[in-house]
Amino acid sequence: xxxxxxxVFGDYRNYYQxxxxxxxxxxxxxxxxxxxxxxxAVVVGHDLExxxxxxxxxxxxxxxxxxxxxxxxxxxxxxxxxxxxxxRERDPEIILIGATDFGREFAPRLAKRLKTGLSADCVGxxxxxxxxxxxxxxxxxxNMLAExxxxxxxxxxxxxxxxxxxxxxxxxxxxxxxxxxxxxAHLPAPRVRLVEYERAAQKEHTIENATVMVCGGRGMxxxxxxxxxxxLARLLDGDVGATRPVVFSGWAGHDALVGQAGKHIKxxxxxxxxxxxxxQHTAGLGEADFxxxxxxxxxxxxxxxxxxAVVADAGDWLNHLIRELxxxxxx
Amino acid sequence: xxxxxxxxEETGTLRRDLAAGMMNPACKHAMEAALQLREKYGxxxxxxxMGPPAAEEVLREALAMGADRAVxxxxxxxxxxxxxxxxSILARAIQKEIPGCDxxxxxxxxSDSETAQVGPQLAEELQVPSAAYAEHLExxxxxxxxxxxxxxFRETLEMECPALITVSMERYDPRYASxxxxxxxxxxxxxxxxxxxxxxxxxxxxxxxxxxxxxxxxFVRSAQKRNVVITGAAANAAAEFLDKYxxxxxxVIGKSIETKKQAQT
Numbered sequence: 063x064x065x066x067x068x069x070v071f072g073d074y075r076n077y078y079q080x081x082x083x084x085x086x087x088x089x090x091x092x093x094x095x096x097x098x099x100x101x102x103a104v105v106v107g108h109d110l111e112x113x114x115x116x117x118x119x120x121x122x123x124x125x126x127x128x129x130x131x132x133x134x135x136x137x138x139x140x141x142x143x144x145x146x147x148x149x150r151e152r153d154p155e156i157i158l159i160g161a162t163d164f165g166r167e168f169a170p171r172l173a174k175r176l177k178t179g180l181s182a183d184c185v186g187x188x189x190x191x192x193x194x195x196x197x198x199x200x201x202x203x204x205n206m207l208a209e210x211x212x213x214x215x216x217x218x219x220x221x222x223x224x225x226x227x228x229x230x231x232x233x234x235x236x237x238x239x240x241x242x243x244x245x246x247a248h249l250p251a252p253r254v255r256l257v258e259y260e261r262a263a264q265k266e267h268t269i270e271n272a273t274v275m276v277c278g279g280r281g282m283x284x285x286x287x288x289x290x291x292x293x294l295a296r297l298l299d300g301d302v303g304a305t306r307p308v309v310f311s312g313w314a315g316h317d318a319l320v321g322q323a324g325k326h327i328k329x330x331x332x333x334x335x336x337x338x339x340x341x342q343h344t345a346g347l348g349e350a351d352f353x354x355x356x357x358x359x360x361x362x363x364x365x366x367x368x369x370x371a372v373v374a375d376a377g378d379w380l381n382h383l384i385r386e387l388x389x390x391x392x393x
Numbered sequence: 394x395x396x397x398x399x400x401x402e403e404t405g406t407l408r409r410d411l412a413a414g415m416m417n418p419a420c421k422h423a424m425e426a427a428l429q430l431r432e433k434y435g436x437x438x439x440x441x442x443m444g445p446p447a448a449e450e451v452l453r454e455a456l457a458m459g460a461d462r463a464v465x466x467x468x469x470x471x472x473x474x475x476x477x478x479x480x481s482i483l484a485r486a487i488q489k490e491i492p493g494c495d496x497x498x499x500x501x502x503x504s505d506s507e508t509a510q511v512g513p514q515l516a517e518e519l520q521v522p523s524a525a526y527a528e529h530l531e532x533x534x535x536x537x538x539x540x541x542x543x544x545x546f547r548e549t550l551e552m553e554c555p556a557l558i559t560v561s562m563e564r565y566d567p568r569y570a571s572x573x574x575x576x577x578x579x580x581x582x583x584x585x586x587x588x589x590x591x592x593x594x595x596x597x598x599x600x601x602x603x604x605x606x607x608x609x610x611x612f613v614r615s616a617q618k619r620n621v622v623i624t625g626a627a628a629n630a631a632a633e634f635l636d637k638y639x640x641x642x643x644x645v646i647g648k649s650i651e652t653k654k655q656a657q658t
Contacts (some may be wrong), residue, residue, distance in 0.1 A: 071580070074543050136546075139522075163543040167559075168526040170476065171508035174517035179477060179605030182510055201611060209609040253522035257549040262542055274646060299646050322418060326502075330645045352641060362623065365614075372634065373624040382631035390635060392649045 066286030068094050069154040069217070070122070071145070071169075072105030073162055074113045084120045084229035086222055089187055090158060091121045091230065094230045096189040099155060100124055106144055108134040118238040123229045125136060125238050130245040135259065138168050141254035146175045147246065154217045156195050158187070161221040169221045179212035180219040185226050195220070209315060267320065268325070274300030275329040275350070277320055278376070281336020281342070281357055282306045287377035288313040294380060297387050303327060321346035336376030339363030356380070416451045419500025421458075421567035423560040425651060426530060428459050428568070430657035434633075437461045439491050443471065443479060446570050449584055456582050457570030459600055464490050475604035480514035485592045487519065490585065496537065499635040501526045512559035520554035525559040594598060 070086040070228035090101040103117040103125040110129045117125055128144055149157070149172075161168040161183045185207070186198030194211050195218040201208040212218040215322070269275065276295040282288040288308065293350035295302045304314035306321060320327055321343040328348030334355040336341060340363055356376045365371040372379055416424075427438045440455035442448050443466040454461035464485050474482065487494065497519070499512035516523030529540040532554070539550045539558060594602055621637075623630050639650040 075546070104499075117467070156434070163526060166509065167513050167543075170513040171517050171523075173510075173605075174477065174480065175478075177605070179475065180510065181606060182476075196609070197606075201608075206611050206613055208611045210606050211609055212606050215605050253552055254524055255551045257551050259546050259548040262545050262547045274642075298642065299648070303605065331642060352638075352645075354638075365622075366620065369619055369621065370638065371620060371622045372630055373622060374627045374630055377628045379631060383634070384625045384632045386635050387650070390437040390639060390650045390652055393650065 064153075066097055066099035067102050067124070067152065067154045068097075068099050068156040069149075069158070070101065070117075071159040071165070072103050072113055072117060073160045073165055074105070074107070075162070075164065077113075079301045080160070080162060080224060081229055082162060082165075082222065082224040085224065086158045086160060086226040087117060087121045088230045089222075089227040090135065093187060093189055094123075094194070097155065097193050102126060102154065103235070104145065104148065106133055106141055107136075114240055115229065115234075116232075118240070118366040119232050119234045119236050119299075121236065124238045124240050126243060126244050127240065128245060131290060132245060132249065133386045135256055136164060137252050137256065138164070138171070139254055141168060141295075142175060145172055145380065147245075148218060149176055157219045159219070159221045161223045165221050169219060173219045176217065176219075178219060178264055179210075179219060180221070181208075181210040181212075182221050183284075184220045184222045187220060187222065194218070221259070226374050227335075253351070269301045269303055269320070269327055270300040270325050272327060272329050274298045274331045275303050275320075275327050276300050276333045276335070277303035277305070277337060277343075278308060278314075279305040279337030281338070281376045282313070282380075283336070283377050285311070285313040287380070290377070290380055291385065294333065294387070295382055297384065297391060298331070299364065300329070300331070300333075305337055305340075309314075331375045334368065335380055337362075337364045339365070416454045417500050419452075419502045419560070420565075421500075422562050423498040423500045424455055424458050424460070425565040425567040426527070426560045427557075429565065430496070430530060430532065431459075435556035436495070439494070441465060441483065441490070442466070442484060443474070443483060443486075445472070445541045448511075452584050453575075456569060456577070457575040458568060463582065465584050465586045466588075466592070467570045467586055468590075473604065473613055475606045476510040477516055477605045479604055480511050480518050482589075482594065483511070483515055484518035485594065485602075487515075489592060490587070495555055496532075497521070497557040499557070499559045501561050509559075512557060513639060519555075519557065521555045521557050523557040523559075524550050524552070526561045527558045528561045528564040530558065539567065637653045 067317040068090045070090050072313055073083050094101050094388045103122040104126045105113050108131050110127050114125050150380045159165045169180055169298050181197035181199045184199045188196040190196055197210045197220040198207050278291045291302045293393045300317055303320035306319040308314050309316055309319045322345040326346045330351045332350035332353045353368040354370045355364045356372040356374055356379050357365050358375055360373045431438055438460045439462050440452050440460040441464040442451050449465055452465055456463055458553050502509050524539045526541045526543055527539045531538040535554050537552055537554055540546050643650040
């Protein structure tokens with residue numbers, strides 16, 4: 063029987079910020095062990111030697127490379143044609159794709175062409191005892207996780223959020239089987255023409271890309287207390303967010319509104335002061351790695367969602383936290 | 394919208410009906426883009442969605458914003474469809490109800506990230522050129538020009554209509570529906586409702602239109618969180634919190650947070 067294969071799509075744009083391909087190779091190595099498969103990285107583009115070497119030294123067993131000047135810039139359509147063809151020829155068991163902007167557009171279209179299932183933006187991948195890929199993905203605004211399986215169609219496909227898995231350290235003694243494949247003779251011209259492109263200027267800072275968020279709700283009591291959140295945000299190099307009642311009360315501007323009607327945030331650390339956790343707000347919270355909720359009511363939804371739930375008056379605790387932090391932070 | 398587990402034990406699917414009453418923010422941006430294109434180039438706008446009867450409210454909202462007509466695909470047989478099935482069914486409905494349409498706009502993201510796949514999959518199903526995350530659209534003749542930001546690259550793309558575009562939330566800030574619009578939306582415009590039979594989806598086609606994925610289990614995210622509870626006097630609780638977590642915070646913000654000797658005594 064042919065050896066099973068887990069494929070990782072080589073997404074190398076913004077390489078030094080975007081490590082998702084390496085992270086997926088690392089996870090694929092774990093999964094491959096459970097289903098006795100090999101890990102294959104597929105890379106399409108031009109001047110690929112650097113990526114072939116990188117994917118090999120980070121754990122891939124096999125590299126499928128299509129290297130051609132025609133493929134110099136990313137083209138979703140060309141990549142779709144080439145991937146569909148490769149998949150049909152070789153029948154991989156699983157395909158993992160990074161949930162970059164590119165991946166989120168490319169993967170659904172590839173899955174559709176292959177008439178198979180796809181789960182988006184996974185935060186976990188596991189193998190069941192009978193060898194199925196369990197794709198754990200956020201559902202309902204990120205408050206819940208769903209375990210998804212593709213039972214009857216192959217390949218099983220998932221996009222995975224960057225940062226979910228940890229790459230295997232670089233080891234340049236590793237080797238892989240590198241297959242350099244030719245560009246098919248009759249690659250049709252893409253229907254979508256890339257007229258021009260340029261690297262964007264550094265993304266302007268908004269709360270949507272803040273690393274630390276300090277959010278406040280009605281539980282802050284009044285505008286004066288709410289304004290103290292600015293000081294905590296300043297100490298932690300973070301930004302202040304607000305719930306809808308707070309914005310309606312004029313304690314914060316609309317720019318600070320976090321939730322369904324406002325901004326979607328995905329901080330590494332989220333402080334949630336006096337917020338009950340209505341869905342209109344929590345729908346705007348991505349998967350914060352570390353949530354600290356402060357509320358008088360230990361039963362509040364936000365307290366249940368938190369890593370650390372502090373049962374206290376939000377305004378009062380904020381004052382103490384600021385005082386303690388000022389003692390401890392070395393600027 | 395939902396606050397409790399919207400998980401239907403009997404059918405093993407997500408209870409999307411509980412979340413169906415509001416238009417997705419991203420779809421509002423798509424709707425706004427459609428309205429601006431109509432103002433500039435002239436067009437007729439059809440809003441289309443698939444969902445339980447409550448999804449009619451989303452269409453009323455679209456009509457209030459200015460859509461000319463609305464189509465609801467609603468059938469218990471189609472409940473629990475994944476994005477693969479949804480895009481197949483939507484494509485069938487578009488071909489039947491809006492034949493010859495020039496441009497299909499969808500939201501580029503949703504709070505429920507899964508459904509952001511429907512746009513690109515619909516493009517495949519309709520076999521039209523497509524681009525995601527559009528921030529600006531222009532039409533000259535049959536050519537559509539799209540500006541977008543993807544993975545930190547600014548791209549300008551061109552394609553011929555008909556095409557499918559998903560609209561970013563960075564631009565095309567949605568207008569508010571006027572009261573007059575709301576009144577009209579509820580009083581005047583009929584919403585066409587289609588079921589599977591009306592779309593001509595037969596039992597034999599169930600495989601072609603069927604879902605590829607199955608949700609095994611849904612659980613509250615916080616179940617994964619450790620949910621440490623800190624109580625007690627606020628002053629001590631703040632110090633206790635920092636004693637436990639200052640290293641973690643320090644690592645994220647790249648500033649040293651340390652307990653000074655005198656602070657401990």
